[in-house]
Amino acid sequence: MSAVLEATRKIEDYLVLSDEELSARIEAAREELGSRVVILGHHYQRDDVIKHADLTGDSYQLSVMAAERTDAEYIVFCGVHFMAESASILGEPRQRVVLPDMGAGCSMADMANIDQVEDAWEQLAEIGLLDKFKIAPMTYMNSTAAIKAFCGRNGGVVCTSSNAVPLFDIYLKEYDKMMFFPDQHLGRNTGLKFGIPLDKMALWDPHKELGGNTEEELREARLILWKGHCSVHSRFKPWHVDQIRKDHPGMKILVHPECMYEVVEKSDLNGSTSFIINTVENAPDGSAWAIGTELNLVNRLIKNHPEQNIRLLAPDLCMCATMYRISPQSLAWALENLLNGVVVNEIKVEGETKRLATVALERMISLTEKKN
Ligand code: 13P
Ligand code: SF4
16 A cells, blocks of 8 residues: 555544534644645535635635635645635646535536537527627636636636625626526626627527527527526525515515526525625614525524524425535634645646636636626
């Protein structure tokens, strides 16, 4: 057996530890690693993980933090795969990015792969749309590095739920059309904010010829929306909003823009995870909120704001099971392996994909900063 394999600690050994032991060992490892490691945590992480994060944020803020923390040798990402990939793209080549559980993916990001995206673009070219119109590809952060690179190569950009509006503003002024991957709901909700009618938005189903559209429909469309969605946010339905309005008059409805537009249009406010947190934090005591986003975040808001009346918008559990894969067990395992000099579950984006995805991500950051 090689020396490295011998030094590698096994995840099984962590499954039997108590919560207290895990917490103590994570803190001890953090202390010993010091500034060599930075732990980033997305707002959907569970309490027993997020309490160990050095920095927390929405997906835009986390990408900026990853780009800025060039001093840390290791970035341990408590979030999902596409977030860790973005950290690897924006970080320095010498930095190592670790995702404590490789099962922490995103079902929405899995709904578009690069072959399907290239094929869709080719089909648009074949019917002459790319010659006739200026079309920009834009991808939601929740997508693979390869799709981000595709956008970088074709004049496009990445966006998140916190900067979709300013980026749409820039791109809609410069381009005749946009193709938006992979979240149809964020694309539709943002397009509606710019007054684009629903009949000027085509839905692209990657399993159908021309995405299931006629050439005429694609010619007429201002937005071509990829047929992807978030399985967590799609649980919020318009009748949940109606029920809250009936049972709790005066309660405000605050949702994430990954919810379907029939929910967003009935809500009072919508925005990114940080927007949701800031809205609640800045509201006067006694405010009442029904929140349409991931369960762990809503539960944390309920716990941290006893002075407000907060509830989940839907009666059923809206938990992101893949975010939940990051556990104190996997975090302790990843950190103690780093102490041993072993980098487990490394996420690395390299070569042309890294170069072109950097173009799309850096474009996002510079355009967002310009607009702020
Ligand atoms: P935010 O960018 O708002 O944090 O959202 C990320 C995400 O995956 C929501 O489902
Ligand atoms: Fe992906 Fe939805 Fe989970 Fe966000 S909440 S990481 S979009 S599956």
